[in-house]
Amino acid sequence: MYHFWRQNPLFRPALAFALGIILYDLRGWEISWMLPLLLLVCGQFVWQRFDAWKRVSGLIPAIFLLSGALIHSWQPVWEKKEEVENRYLLEISSEPVEKENSTQCEGRILFYDSVGKAMKSGPVKLKLLFRDDSLATELLPGDRILVSGKLKKISPPSIPNTFNYAKYMERKGIFYQMGLSPPDWTHYDQRTTLLRLAIQWRNKALNTYDKWLHDTENKAIIKALICGYTQELVPDIREVYVKSGTMHMLSVSGMHVGILLIILGRTLFWLRNPLTKNLVRILLLWAYALLTGLSPSVMRAVSMCTLYLIGESIHKKHSSWNAVAFAMLILLAWDTQFLFNAGFQLSFLALSGILLVSGINAPPAMNWKDKAKNWFRSYLAISLAAQLATSPIAIYYFHQFPLYFLIGNLLLVPLAAPMMYVGLLLLLLDQIPVLSDCCAGLLELLLRLCQLIAGEIAELPGASLGNIYWDLPFVLALYALILGFVLKIKIQQSRGIFFGLVLLCGAVSASIFHEVNRKKQNGIIVYALYGKHACDLYSGDQVMYMGDSLDDAMNAYSIQAFRNAKGLEQIIPSRETLYPWGACLLTDSLRILRFRNKGDWKLPASQVPTLLILEKDAECTVAPLLDSVNFCNIVLAGNLSWKSRTYWLKQTKIRNIAVHDVRVDGPFQKELWKNSFGTK
Incomplete structure (x- = not known):
């Protein structure tokens, strides 16, 4: 009889290890709180007469659960640092990425001048933003630079229900960022690291593709397909592959590692000794993992292939589920934050779905037609299983679902293998012009065919369902x-x-x-946008916007994301009454005054609690204003001038009045008991 846990002994410890990480992350428990759990489990086996297997099967998961919590507790936590101008010696720890207005990378502080010695808490990781600096793109991991700048804590999102960049960076152990201009930094020296050598090697491969390929989109696709380099993928290309359900082709993962394993197996046929051959394949696979930046999906696939090849070398029967558990343990022991990475989760879920259908036996093939049918059935089952396993979590993260994923996978994924074959062959034949020309021509043809099919699928009606929000x-x-x-x-x-x-x-x-x-929801939110005022008054599924025009597409997108999450579908026009000092809107439970000009203006009287929003150059004599109006909240908007902001902060502090500054305190949100959108 098949017994899953006994035939896959690594799987239960791997799940317990992941559970320990989740429990510690959710509750932040002290490790001493988990010791009674371990003692309870041990006592259970002492006082009860279980057989040896049950003792081990219960005790080992408890140990791994505690180990997961222990290792996760060692992750860096936020420590308040002095946010003052200082000189630092930094080491670059990631490859610079060019964004729209800056070049960004990660680094770590080694020394700083105010003390003149290494920081007591060890190297502090931070995010670096180089503005208007072409030299920053030439930096590599291991470069050390002297900088003069100020540490700034990464702020939480300015709009609720949107991507929390601060939390994302916290998962990587980064809590601070530093903005730098060309005069603020100089190159000090460099240190040779494995990642630096890998990136230099990869850059040579990228230069080879730039040399032989002519179409810009083809270059971007082959660089992503083989090297995992996605910086040149423009939004239009991404959208086409997302809608066709084949974006995983451009994200190096287990499929690419599997193709490479087959290529290596056929290339190293001249090695007769199986142990030597598999050892070379393992080394080359890990070299490929370094080449792609050690992403969780590649490390998972390479770890599994390593276990498979080791088992093959010593003539031991291997279990695929054991290999999955082994890869999970290796990655989570390396960095427990991988568990909260969307790519890590999607990778393991897709593989689990594939393994669940891998045991289905196909009827024996008598001829080539039967072989073709079996291949089609197997490929169809694998595609459906992988999509079914990843769709719920993908919808949770990305809020969309490609309807024609099956067509895309059936037509496009088979092209990945020949494109990788020819792409790798082009790297090997770079110095042979005639053969390189042939490879480049064939590669261009395959890439054009791939783009044509993906484009046609993306253009089909209803190719992608969007705005799907699952909790x-x-x-x-x-x-x-x-x-x-x-x-x-x-x-x-x-x-x-x-x-x-x-x-x-x-x-x-x-x-x-x-x-x-x-x-039944009723409320108001003042968004924390720098230099802009944006406010939404909502009731049920209706929303009324009050604020400046949103020229920034990112701000408009973030506000729309908040509305989608709240179910605000019907936008109604503003019903504000305009006055020389600003605007007024009166609802059944709140009066909203937008005060934006300087002067001692006479405000309309009302017994309804008043929300005062201060914008632009709003200034007046505070005492008469506070005496005449029933204020429940005072909000300093994102477009309030610095002079007016300083004035209001000083005046309210003297009178011990609480104010909400959206630039400092984040968005202001208030729930209302009733809201009619009326104006009086």
């Missing part, structure tokens, strides 16, 4: 239901389906309850 409990319940159906098919157990249905019903009920409450 995390619903996603987890959906996975529980999928797992229940898998258990029913694989081992004929129906309890998993029942359990998954119960969880899904609970999640759906919670979603319905949330949707009903959302129809």
Whole structure:
């Protein structure tokens, strides 16, 4: 009888290790809180007469759970640093990436002048932003630079329900950033690192493709396909592959490593000794992982291939699930924050889905037609399984779903292997002009065909469903239901389906309850935009915008993301009444005054609580204003001038009045008990 846990002994410890990381991250428990759990498990086996397998199967996961929490507790945490101008010696730790207005990379502080010695807490990681500096693009990991600048804490998002960049950087152990101009830094020296050598090697490969290929889009695609270099992928290319459901082709992962493993197996045929041959393949695979920047998906695939090749060398039967668990343990022990990386999660879920259908036996092939049918069925099953396994979490993160993913995978993914074959061959034949020309011509043809098919699929009506917002409990319940159906098919157990249905019903009920409450929502939000005032008054699914015109596409996109998350679909025109001093809007539960000009203006009287929003050059005598108006909140908008901001902060501090400065405190949000959008 098949026993999953006994035949895959590494899988349970790997899950326990991941659970320990999650528990510590959610609760921030002290490790001493987890010791009783371990003692409880040990005592259970002392006082109860279980056989040896049950003792080990219960004790080992408990140890790994505690180990996961322990290792995760060693991750760097935020420590307040003095945000003053200082001189630092920094070491670049990542490759610079060119953005629209700056060149960005990561670094770590080695020394600073105010003390003249290494920082007590060890090297501090930070984000560097080089503005208007072409020399910054030439920096590489290992370069050391002397800089004069100020550490600045990375701010949380200015708009709720949008991408939390500060949390994303915190997962990487980075809490500060520093802006630099050309006069602020000089090159000091350099240190040779493995990552530096890998990037230099990769840059030579990129230069080879620039030399032999002529079309810009073809260059960008082949660089992403083979080298994992995505900086040249413009938004239009990304959108086409996202809509066709084949964006994973341009993100180096297990598929690419598998193709490379096949290429190496056929290239190294002259090595007769299996141990030597597999050792060379392992070294080359890890070299390829370095070449692609040691991304979690590549490290997972290379770790699995390493375990497979080791087992093959010593003539041991291997388990695919054991290999998955081994790769998970290696990666999470290297960096526990990988567990919260979307790419890591998608990679392991896709592989799990593929493994679940890999055991399906195809009928014996009698001729080439049967072989073709078996290949098609197998490929169809793998594509469906991978998509089904990754769709819930992908929708949770990216809020869209490609409808024609199956067509895209059936037509485009088979082209990945020949493109990698020819692309790698072009690198090898770079110094032979005639053969290089032939390879480049064939590669251009394959890339054009790939783009043509992807473009046609993306142009189909309804190619992608957007604005899909699922909460995390619903996603987890959906996975529980999928797992229940898998258990029913694989081992004929129906309890998993029942359990998954119960969880899904609970999640759906919670979603319905949330949707009903959302129809009753009433509130106001003043967004934290620098140099702009933006405010939304919402009720149910209606929203009224009050503020400046949004010329910045990023700000407009972020505001729309907040509205989508809140279910605000119907935009109604502003009903503000304009006055010389600004504008006024009166609802049933709140009066909103937007004060934007200087002068002692007479404001309309009202018994309704008043929200005062100060904009631009708003200044007046504070005492009469506060005596005449029933204020519930005072908000300093993002477009309030520096002089007026200083004036209001001083006056309110003297009178001990609380104010909300969106530049410092983030967006201002207030729930209202009633809201009619009326104007009086």
